[in-house]
Amino acid sequence: MENADRTGTDDLQIGNLLRRAYRTHARAVNAALQPVRMTAQSFVVLDSLSSNNGLDQTALSRELHVEKAALTSTLRQLINDGFIRRTADSEDGRRQLVFLTKKGADFLVKNRPKLHHVRDRATAGISAADLRKLVLTLEKVIVNIDTHLDE
Numbered sequence: 334m335e336n337a338d339r340t341g342t343d344d345l346q347i348g349n350l351l352r353r354a355y356r357t358h359a360r361a362v363n364a365a366l367q368p369v370r371m372t373a374q375s376f377v378v379l380d381s382l383s384s385n386n387g388l389d390q391t392a393l394s395r396e397l398h399v400e401k402a403a404l405t406s407t408l409r410q411l412i413n414d415g416f417i418r419r420t421a422d423s424e425d426g427r428r429q430l431v432f433l434t435k436k437g438a439d440f441l442v443k444n445r446p447k448l449h450h451v452r453d454r455a456t457a458g459i460s461a462a463d464l465r466k467l468v469l470t471l472e473k474v475i476v477n478i479d480t481h482l483d484e
Contacts, residue, residue, distance in 0.1 A: 351474075360456060365447040371440075374399075374407050376448070379416055379441055382433040389428045398475075416440060 362373040364472040368460055382388070392406065409430065411417045416437035422428035433441075456464055 358451070361451045361455070362448060365451050366444065369440075369444055369447075371444070372407075373412055375416075376444070377442075378404070378407055378411060379433060379437050380445075382417060382431060383438065383441055386432050387430045389422070389430055393431060411437070 353481070359373045362376065366372065366376055377397060381393065385393075385396060388396065390401055390404060396405045397404070408417065408419075412419065415434060418432050418434055419429040420432060422430050459467075
């Protein structure tokens, strides 16, 4: 595949912008969720389970693009708070499946508007067409990096 003209782009600059965008967004989400004592990472876990309920920790970590070990403390806190539960897999008792509880689902419904507000502020002044292009481009970047990560 032929690369687009990259005049004026610097791989380091792109990486730094991606990192800054992520950190800035995470800071805004954490600030929005702070009054309800939830972190961005915990919210992302709940949100993922809302559409993929019953994943094991390995599949969930793949889905979220985080290390399994990094997810462990988040899951433990969400279990302690009653937002999720673990259940042994009926086919393989060694596997623990993670499920959203009613409390977790209710929390998402009540607090998603906080994240919509963050999204709306972050994307103010950007056209729908540009946002679609941004999403498609970022998805390509992720696939490209994931594909070549082990090389």
